[in-house]
Amino acid sequence: MSILHLAWLIPLFPFLAFVAILLFTYRDQRLSHRLGIGGVAISFLLSQAVFWTMVLLPTDDGRYAVESTAPHWLHVGQEHFTTGVYIDPITAVMLFTVPLISLLTVIYSVRYMDFSTSEVDSHYSHFFAYSSLLTATMMGIVLSNNLLILFIFWGLMDLCSYLLIQLRYENPSPTQKESGAPSSSVQAGLKTALTGQAGNLFFLLGLVLLYTSVQSLAYRDIFSPETLEQLARTPFVGIPSLAGSPWSIAAVIALLFLAAAVSKSAQFPFYSWLPEVIECPIPALALLHTTTTASAGAFLLIRTYPLLTAGTGDPQMTVVAALGAFSAILSSIAAIAQDDIRRALAFSTVSQLGYVIAALGMGAYVAGLFHLMTHAFSKATLLLSTGCVTKIVRRSASLNTGTAPTRKVSNPNRMTHMGGLAKRMPRTFWTFTIGSLALSGFPLITAGFWSGNEILRRAYEHSSVIFWTLAVAGSATGFYAMRQICAIFLGQPRTQAAELASESTPLMTTPLLILTVFAVGLGWAAIPEHFPVIGGVTPDWLHHFVGSPIGAAHTGPPDFTWQPQVLGLAFGLGGLLLGWLTYGWKPMQTGEADRIEAGMRKVHLSWLYNAAREGFYLSEVYHVACARGLFLLANLGNAFDHHIVDNSVKHATRLGQATSRACEWLDDHVVDALANLTGSVTRQLSEVGALLDQRVVNRPVNLAGPAAQAASEVSNSIDLRILDGAINGVGVLVKAGSLRLHRLQNGRIQHYLLWASVAALALLLAFIFILFLQDYVHQISLIVWTLVIALLIISIFRFRKLS
Amino acid sequence: MTSQQILFIVLGALTLAAALMMVTRRDVRRAALFLMFTFFGVASLHVLLEAPFLAAVYLFIYGGCTATFAVITLRRNMMDTPEGTGGHNRQWWAAALVTAALLSTIGGLLRWTTLHPDWVVSSTPTPEHSISALLAILMNPEGLALPFIVSSVLLLITLVSATTIARTR
């Protein structure tokens, strides 16, 4: 059994670490971080073993996959679901990247969260628990062999990101309006979770559609050529068709998965959650941006790529490419206008993931995966260096004021509060610079160049609109990257906090250095063979390894053409140069407003600048459309109820009142007259009767009187002596008995229940007796009578005293 | 003693132990925890009796809904009265007596009587497509469709009454 069959252990260890920390060791911080790092480290070692095993397997054409399943995992009715692990080259590449970055981040966060100092974060242990769980869920997503398991881990990842984002939930937000409102980290977490839920809805719809068409959710079944063929041929009824040909089911499913990926990877309509995550600890932010939440979305698209390209794949791939390119350029423009470094990096992630998605939409499947990897490394470098910087700035701010660092003192993320840190934090400066250059694709030495270049080349062949969009986005990337470098590190310190800064500890900077090495060196894994001078020295290993996607036509690496390379270089370097000219030539001074902002204000375009800074008001749009819309509906309903329903009830009652008044009049005038007439007639008759009675009846009655009197006296004495005595006796008995019995009625329900149970038991025993024990009548009746008499005696003596 | 019987004994013992712990805990929250354990035990017994779907439904309803409901209503001011609200009341010995008597009666009945001769205990296997068969019975007008609808109405009425009883005026 090769190591590949043990791959399911990879997510297990971080998950165990999560459980252990949360249940048992959260009070002991050293043990917690050891468990956390240990879990991720074991996962890392296992992943490396799996990766190298996959690399060294003999191959042809790169179309192989290893699967190990646990059949009959879940029975629902007559269907069986299986679960298992699926390892193909894509998985292997992700297994190389994700645990490595997670491990380095977790090691970094020991010092970032101030372990063993007086300011140690109160949520230290929980941070490690949640990071372990996040790593475990991402590994689960990467390794799963069917979409159902992937969805389960997807949902778990939602939970994890929420937990990490609101880690410091008790910190007040700087702009809190009422004391009862949740802190801004909780609000950000809620926004993330809700956006995730919207994506989950689309994911579920896609799963349902897929399952009803294919009766299975395992990759082995979905991605077989016959299934894809059939999915591409069957039209999806219900939505209007595009340019004459209807949407195929494969297209609709792919678009639903695109919507899910968009919400997780923060692309165009759903990107507003990522810039709001400001109060999250930086290592968690690094994990979220690079290896987990954001790249899970892209990974889903890569996994379901055969669905995207099923059939001719034209309409849905255009949608994907357009969405990716649009997000890329929109967010790179937004990143230029940000003051808060974390918001800028968030928009940068959105933009780079837009590149990845656009690449997928153009059929550049390997290039997309490659760019995802290089982005992961360069963004991780950037984020962790930013963490170093903000931590140092915050600490020196507190040294300055002599108070404990709170967030209210100043927002240490704002770039206008930094500056001149290059001399003070050299290692951080170099890692940040290299990371930024990798991000913006500085030619030849950085990995970002090779991956971005690949995408641009494909775009050039595919569609000129997308090519120009991505090229402009590339130059914007260079511009904001250089802006960040200059604002943070060059020039003179702009606040006293920045002036007192010093370098971070090696525990934080060493992971940074390792990440930088990868950000630079990874590019050499995929230099295309036709590149002049350098190409062909090392084989285009990534292309050969990952090969072509399952089910799509095998396209070799394209030939080298001049135009996209030169244009891409021009745009990228041009962006960097513009940035340097604007911000680095003469670095900004203390209190100076951002130069672009000032410039745009002069040409009356400051509204545009503000829109970019606020992420183009996307969350405000959602607020107005959804929240206000719902309130409007509710108010309409309320008004309807108030005016229409209540008024009709009021009118109905008035009608009833009028009717009753009419009846009253009727009663008064008609019925009473009749009654009075009857009364007078009766009176006359009775007078006649009285006369009769007086004269005729009285005589004999008077004779009977005395005789009756005598008889009644006799019976009176009988009654008094005998009858009354008996009745009184009964009364006394009843009173005494009821007083004693009354004590039973103490109003306590359990007491009543007890007596009820006793009665039920007695009934049961009586039934048993009647049914089965006829022969033992004498013995049983003896026992029963003894018990009854004993109870009577006991009760008489116990309840002698009347209450 | 087959393995199935041993398994039954073990699971049954665990369930009964959890139930006993539940009724003897002073702290109501501990008792609730043991109640959850009992639910798990009973669910596993359902699985042993070859009704896995019912076991899942059982866990949903008793474990999930009841526990959730109880957690919502178990507020702190309800639980922490000065003299405590746990433990047993004054008639616990009588309750124990009655309960033991009832158990012995039923036990004796089971041990020393036979089932009705028309009740032939069989070991035929359960239906193949169990859930669709279940639904077929529940929806069949000649089956349990009417009780099904009536129980829906019951739940509706209960919902309304419960909210009316418990609402703050």
Add this chain to the structure above:
Amino acid sequence: MEPLLLPGERSSTLQGMVPLEWVLLLAAALFCIGLYGVLSRRNGIAALMGIELMLSAVGINLVAFWRYLDSETMMGQAFVLLVYATVIAQTALGLALIVAVHRTRGTIVLEDLDLLKESPRFPPYGED
């Protein structure tokens, strides 16, 4: 004296299955434990939990009888589902009552809730 019929080797021990009487005994034991809980716990919520136990025991009984006597159809299980509906209704109402009682009386100790008690008036209807 006619001897009682002993169960003897019954068909319920076919293929080593658990005998039906064991399951019924277990359900009865659970029922009695629940009854003890209802009768002897001070806290109203603990009494409700005892009721839950009793209802679980009923469920086990039903499923056992279904399995041993009628396992060809699913009628037994469908019936149990209806019983669950009743259980949920009872639980909901019980907890609502607890909440209401706590609000008006301030206590959920069952011994202190004696509203059913009629205060004794002696003599009940005027002097003799």
